[in-house]
Amino acid sequence: MRVVVAEDIMLTREGIVRLLRDAGVEVVAEAEDGEALLREVRQAQPDVAVVDIKMPPTHTDEGLIAARAIRADHPGIGVLVLSQYVEPSYAMRLIQDHPERVGYLLKERVFDIATVVDALRRIVDGETVIDPTIVARLLSRHRRTDPLAGLTDREREVLGLVAEGMSNRAIAARLFVTERTVEAHVTQILLKLGLAESPDQHRRVLAVLTFLRA
Helix, strand or coil: CEEEEECCCHHHHHHHHHHHHHCCCEEEEEECCHHHHHHHHHHHCCCEEEEECCCCCCCCCHHHHHHHHHHHHCCCCEEEEEECCCCHHHHHHHHHHCCCCEEEEEHHHHHCHHHHHHHHHHHHCCCEEECHHHHHHHHHCCCCCCCCCCCCHHHHHHHHHHHCCCCHHHHHHHHCCCHHHHHHHHHHHHHHCCCCCCCHHHHHHHHHHHHHHC
């Protein structure tokens, strides 16, 4: 797996690169801002770009803008955005236009490099990965108008795990149920969210988008 790492703080960038390389990931280029990131992606054609959400010059959302540009110009290249902030709207902005091969993790996950590598592999496989902390915060919110109100507690739990990017098999293992049971829950979720008629490859992503917008 070939990766480009974009992070403006040199020591942080070197730390991420070292952890990835120690885990067997091939880091083919590094960048300190969005412009350099796009240039390195064009030249190196990595499998995934790992991007800090806040980079020069304004340190607002340059990384997110660059990530969306990568997905638009290089649809075969995945993007994993790292952020210090639990901000669901950032995750939604990232996946709403180009939902496959994207991920949003809190930067603290870097210290658990196995989680990061697993997210990178999922992204390469075409999945969408959302940080579990964001999913938990969304599930804890109480809304006046909730599009997920028709879901049972178990269906909400399954949808939350889908939003994290987990497969049916992984969800079954987490919940100590059969994979067929998970498939039944997912079917009911899609029916209740009005997504049953959507193309197969987009249903889960649309469900995640509905979850994030809720």
